[in-house]
Amino acid sequence: MKTISSVVENYIKSKPFLLNGLTLGIVNLTSLARIIQHDLENEMDKEVKQGAIVMALKRLSEELDFRINHKIEKTLKGMGEITVRSSLVNYNFPINQRVLNRQADFLSEISSLKDVFYTSSRGVNETNIILSESISDILERHFEDEKWLVKTDKLASITVKLPKDNVGTPGLFYFVFQRLAWDGININEVISTNFEITIVVSEEHIDSAFKVIKDLKKV
Known part of the structure; x- marks a missing residue:
């Protein structure tokens, strides 16, 4: 069963620049939710509230910040000469x-x-x-x-x-x-x-x- 969270995550992961913008915290979540709302509704084949998309984006950005940036930062700190x-x-x-x-x-x-x-x-x-x-x-x-x-x-x-x-x-x-x-x-x-x-x-x-x-x- 598709959930808003899973559909939002799959959508964002297919857009590298959006993914990067979320991890950096430089994307306006409300504006992004409004832009992608139509695509998500088509994917889920039902109406999706903008507020629910914003919440899914917020949770995703927090998870990605840890999953992606934490590992990259750890690797960069281990760089040699x-x-x-x-x-x-x-x-x-x-x-x-x-x-x-x-x-x-x-x-x-x-x-x-x-x-x-x-x-x-x-x-x-x-x-x-x-x-x-x-x-x-x-x-x-x-x-x-x-x-x-x-x-x-x-x-x-x-x-x-x-x-x-x-x-x-x-x-x-x-x-x-x-x-x-x-x-x-x-x-x-x-x-x-x-x-x-x-x-x-x-x-x-x-x-x-x-x-x-x-x-x-x-x-």
Whole structure:
């Protein structure tokens, strides 16, 4: 049997921005109840009073605040060291066997170099290579016969060590990216492993991005 509470919860969970607004307490519940009343009545196939929707939203927002934010806050407080790197370049190539072979040769040449940054992410049709500007000439020598799709320089990265329970924390990355977006910080690239995330931004935004990431521990 459908109840107002269950129908409201299912409706809100299907709307990520409403869900986030409720957990932050920035949504006018009466206005929201009026807006969604018609949809809920169609779902329940009967008249639903606006006051009942408001009460269901209030209970839901209190439960979500604990269920979602408490777990995210606990995970964020467990973040480890933060490493910042500057003077990075991002190359984007279409995937083909030549690119993969040349990438292997490039890695072999730089394997003994210290204090350089290199990472690669591969999609279905293209691959990104992000590296220290100091070794970009080596990469371009290996890829001189390949045409990159995009080359972006003057980048910087923030790498954060994550606690082991981050994998089981829904909404963690959304929460992080949301805070960066609120500060007008555009993300150029994201590289993640199970217990580490690297966020690449323009050098002009690195100070602001570092402050946002550092302050997440205080949420």
